[in-house]
Amino acid sequence: MPPQDSRITCRIDVLLSERGMTLTELADRIGLSVINLSILKNNRAKAIRFTTLTALCDALACSPGDLFALREE
Known part of the structure; x- marks a missing residue:
């Protein structure tokens, strides 16, 4: 049986946008x-x-629950 893709999705892009921060700035921090x-x-x-x-x-x-979401099947 092949491994299933994870249904957990990362929301870093949403949080970065809300905070006006770039991925590079976050990486540096x-x-x-x-x-x-x-x-x-x-x-x-x-x-x-x-x-x-x-x-x-x-x-x-934020909290870990803000960073990740569970995608519906």
Whole structure:
């Protein structure tokens, strides 16, 4: 049986837009490469470290539930 795509979607683009922040600025603030943030933003990441999640929440003044949504089947 082939692996299913995750139904979890990342909402970084929405939060960045609401805060008037660029992906590059966010990457600089949390110490992550733009490439790795882009992978997360475009829903291609397989996992996220709690330290990265915490840094994202701090930089975007949000909670983990604001960063991710569950896509309907």
